[in-house]
Amino acid sequence: MNQTFRFLAPVLCALVALAAPIVSAQEPASAPPPTLEERIADLEAYVNNGERPEKASGAESLVAGPGPGANAWQMTSTALVLFMTLPGLALFYGGLVRRKNVLSVLAQCLGCACMVAPIWWLCGYSLSFGEGNAFVGDFSMAMFKGVEPGNVGAGFAWISDSIWAMFQLTFAIITPALIVGAIAERMKFKAIMAFIFLWLFAVYFPFAHMVWGGTGFMCGPLNADAGIKAIDFAGGTVVHMTSGWSALLLCILLGKRRGHGAEKLSPHSMVLCMVGTGMLWVGWYGFNAGSALGADAIASNAFTTTTLAAATGGLFWAIMEWFVKGKPSVLGLCSGIVGGLVVITPGCGFVTATSAVIMGALAGIIPFLAVEFLKNKLGYDDALDTFGVHGVGGTLGAILTGVFADEKVNGVVAGLKDGLLMEQLKACALTIAWSLVATFVITMIVKAIFGLRPSAEDEEIGLDLVEHGEAGYEH
Numbered sequence: 374m375n376q377t378f379r380f381l382a383p384v385l386c387a388l389v390a391l392a393a394p395i396v397s398a399q400e401p402a403s404a405p406p407p408t409l410e411e412r413i414a415d416l417e418a419y420v421n422n423g424e425r426p427e428k429a430s431g432a433e434s435l436v437a438g439p440g441p442g443a444n445a446w447q448m449t450s451t452a453l454v455l456f457m458t459l460p461g462l463a464l465f466y467g468g469l470v471r472r473k474n475v476l477s478v479l480a481q482c483l484g485c486a487c488m489v490a491p492i493w494w495l496c497g498y499s500l501s502f503g504e505g506n507a508f509v510g511d512f513s514m515a516m517f518k519g520v521e522p523g524n525v526g527a528g529f530a531w532i533s534d535s536i537w538a539m540f541q542l543t544f545a546i547i548t549p550a551l552i553v554g555a556i557a558e559r560m561k562f563k564a565i566m567a568f569i570f571l572w573l574f575a576v577y578f579p580f581a582h583m584v585w586g587g588t589g590f591m592c593g594p595l596n597a598d599a600g601i602k603a604i605d606f607a608g609g610t611v612v613h614m615t616s617g618w619s620a621l622l623l624c625i626l627l628g629k630r631r632g633h634g635a636e637k638l639s640p641h642s643m644v645l646c647m648v649g650t651g652m653l654w655v656g657w658y659g660f661n662a663g664s665a666l667g668a669d670a671i672a673s674n675a676f677t678t679t680t681l682a683a684a685t686g687g688l689f690w691a692i693m694e695w696f697v698k699g700k701p702s703v704l705g706l707c708s709g710i711v712g713g714l715v716v717i718t719p720g721c722g723f724v725t726a727t728s729a730v731i732m733g734a735l736a737g738i739i740p741f742l743a744v745e746f747l748k749n750k751l752g753y754d755d756a757l758d759t760f761g762v763h764g765v766g767g768t769l770g771a772i773l774t775g776v777f778a779d780e781k782v783n784g785v786v787a788g789l790k791d792g793l794l795m796e797q798l799k800a801c802a803l804t805i806a807w808s809l810v811a812t813f814v815i816t817m818i819v820k821a822i823f824g825l826r827p828s829a830e831d832e833e834i835g836l837d838l839v840e841h842g843e844a845g846y847e848h
Contacts, residue, residue, distance in 0.1 A: 407432035418530070419443070422667035425530045438523045440531035443667040447532045447540055450663025454543035457656030458482055458550050465649030465707070466554050469757045472641040473835025474558045475845040481565055485550040488566060492573060493542045500574070501541065501581035502527065507590040507600065509579045529666040540663065541581070548577055548612045554757030555620035558638075559630050559832060562840045564823045568623070568815055575811040576619065580611045580804065591800050594785045602789055603800035604778060606675065607664040609719025609771040614804045617764025619812040621755065626816050627825055629754035631832050638756075643703050650707040654683055657714045661721040674782055675721040678729035679714065682721075685730050686713020689737025697745065708744065708762060712736040715766035720774035723786055728777035732770065740766045771801050 407415070407428060412435060414426040419440045428434065463482040467475045489497070496515045503510030514520060520527065520534050528537030549569040556565070583589040584605050586596075591610070593602035605611060630638060640646060661679045665672035690709025691701035716736035717729055724732070744761035755761060775797030780787040789796070819825065826832070831839040838844060 405430055405432050407435060422529075422531060422665075422669035437525075439525050439533040439536075443529075443531040444533055444536060446668040446672070447528075447536045447663065447666065450659035451536060451540040451543055453656045453659025454540070454547065454663065455486075455656075457653055457660060458543070458547045459486055461649050461652030461656050462547065462550055463649070464645045465653060465711075466557065466757055468642040468645030468647075468649060469554075469640040469704075470557050471638065471835070472846055473837055473844075475641060475645075475837065476841055476843055477562070477836035478553060478557055479845075480562060480841055481553045482550050484562070484566055485553070485569055486546045488570065489546045489549070489573065490542060492570070493538075493545055497545060497573060497578055498538050498541065500578040501545075502586055503582075504588055505582060505586070507588060507596075508583060510582045510586060532666055537666075544608060544612060544660075545573070545577060545581070548608075548616050549573065551613070551616040551759055551763055552620045552623065554759035555624040555755045556627050557756040558836065559756075559826055560627060561823060561825065561827055562836075564819050564825050567819045567823055571815045571818065572619065572811070575815060576615050576808055577611075580615055580807075584611045584800075591803070593789045593796065601796055601799045601803065602793075603771075603796045604723060604774060604785065604789060604793070605719045605771065605800070606722040606774075607661045607718045609715075609767050609774065610800055610804045613715050613718060613763040613767025614771065614801065615808045617760050617762075617767050618805050618808040621753065621760040621764055622809050622812045623816055624755050624760070625753050626813070626820075630756060631829060633754050640704065646707055647703055650710055654710060654714065657683070657718075661714075661718060665722055671722050671783055674726075677726050678717055678721045678724055681726055681729040682713040682717035682733035682736060683710050684713070685733025686710055686716065686736040689734045690741050691737075693738060693741045693745075705741075708758065709737045709741070712740040712762050712766045715740075715763055716770035716773065718767070719770045720777060723774060723778040723783050725777070725779055725782055728773075728779070732773050732777065735769060735773065736766055739769055768801050768805075771797050771804075 408430055411428050411430060411432060415434050415436050418424065418426055419436060422443060425434065459482060463479045466478045470478055494517055496512060498517065499512050499514035500510045503513045505511040517538065520538050522533050522535040524534040525531060527534040549572055553565065583591045586592060589596055590599060591601040591603045592599050593604050632638060657679055658676055662672045662676040665675055687706045687709035690705050690712060694701045694705040713733040713736040716732050720732065740762050743765040744758045748755055748761060775794035778786045778790065778793060780790060827836065827839060
C-alpha cells in the first residue's frame with residue numbers, strides 16, 4: 374500500500390497543478406489590495422475631511438464606510454439640533470405665554486416632532502434630496518430606499534447616509550415648530566397640525582431641495598446650472614426666512630389674541646424662557662457647526678462665529694433696551710441671543726470672526742427695531758416675535774452673508790463671490806414670495822376644513838384644559 378501511494382502521489386500532484394489554471398479561470402479574479410500610497414491618500418482625505426481619492430489600481434478602499442470621528446460629530450450634532458426643539462424651543466416659547474397656555478405650546482412642539490419624523494421617512498427626505506428637478510426632489514428614496522448606515526456620499530464622503538438623513542430630519546422638525554411662536558395662545562391644535570402637514574410639502578421640502586439639493590434652483594455651491602447661485606450654510610432661507618415670513622402672514626390671517634392691546638399679556642415664566650434660550654444656544658452648535666459635515670476647520674469656524682454673534686446680539690439688544698426703555702430685560706437678552714444665532718446661521722461657515730461680531734451687533738439692533746416699533750406700527754400680533762427675530766433676522770443674515778462671505782474661510786466662496794450679494798437678494802425675494810403665497814393658500818384650506826380658532830370662551834379658559842385636558846401647574 375505504501376509503495377502504491379508513493380507512486381500515485383506525484384501523479385496526483387501533477388494533475389492538480391494542471392487543473393488549477395482551469396479552475397482559476399472560472400472564478401472571478403479578486404481585486405488587488407490598495408497600494409500603500411492609496412491607503413495613505415485615504416487617511417489624509419479622512420483626516421482633512423476631503424473628497425475620497427480615486428484608486429488608480431482599481432482597489433477597494435479599506436475605509437469604505439463612514440469615518441468614525443466624522444460620524445460621531447454628525448450624530449452629536451443631530452442630537453443637538455433635536456435638543457434645540459425638545460426641550461429648548463418648547464421651554465423658550467412655553468415661558469413666554471400665559472400659564473393657562475404653557476402646555477399647548479409644549480404639545481405643539483412635541484406634535485411637530487412626532488408628525489414630521491414619519492413623513493420624513495415616507496417621502497420628505499426623498500422630496501428634499503432626491504434628484505428630481507430644480508424645485509423639488511422625487512420619490513426615488515421614499516421609505517429611505519437605499520439609505521443605509523454603511524453607505525456614504527448622500528451628505529458627504531465620510532458620514533453615514535443614515536445619519537445624514539437624521540441630521541436633516543431635525544432641521545425639518547424645528548422649522549415649522551418656529552411658526553408656533555407667532556400664533557401662540559389662539560389656534561386649534563388640529564388646525565396647527567394640519568397647517569404644518571401641508572406646509573412641509575408646499576414650503577419646506579421644496580426649499581430644502583432648492584438650497585441644499587445637488588440639482589436645486591438656489592444651490593450655488595453644488596449646482597453649476599442653478600438659476601440663483603446663492604449660498605446658505607445652515608438655513609437662513611430654508612429655516613428662518615420660510616418660517617418667519619409664513620408666521621407673519623398666518624398671525625395676520627388668524628387675528629389678534631383676545632385682550633391684545635387692552636390688557637397686558639405678560640410671559641408667565643421668564644425663568645423657563647431663559648433656560649430655553651441657553652438650550653437653544655447650546656443646540657445651535659449642532660445646527661451650525663454640524664452643517665460642516667465633519668469636525669474640520671470649517672466646523673471650527675462655524676462654532677466660533679456662532680458664539681460671537683450670539684453673545685454680541687444679546688449685548689446690543691440689551692443696549693438698545695437701555696436707551697429706549699431705561700433698563701435691559703432678561704427677555705431682551707434672550708431675544709438678542711436668539712437674534713444673533715439666527716443672523717449668523719446662513720454665513721457661519723463662510724464669514725470671519727470679525728464679520729460675525731458685526732453681524733451680531735446688527736442682529737441686536739435691527740430685529741429689536743422690528744419687534745419694538747414695526748410690530749406696533751403695523752398692528753399685527755406676532756405673539757412671541759417669530760417674524761421679528763426669525764423673519765427679519767433670517768433675511769438680514771442672508772443678505773449680510775452676501776456682503777461678508779470670504780473665500781479664505783471657505784473655498785466654496787471663491788467661484789461665487791462676484792455678484793453674490795445680488796444672488797442673495799434674489800434668493801430672499803423668492804423665499805418671501807413663495808412662503809407668503811403658500812401660507813395664504815394653506816391657511817384658507819385649513820380654515821375651510823377645521824376652522825382656525827377656538828371659541829372666545831375656550832380662549833378665555835386656556836388651551837391647556839380645552840385642547841389637552843391638562844393643566845401645566847397645580848393651583
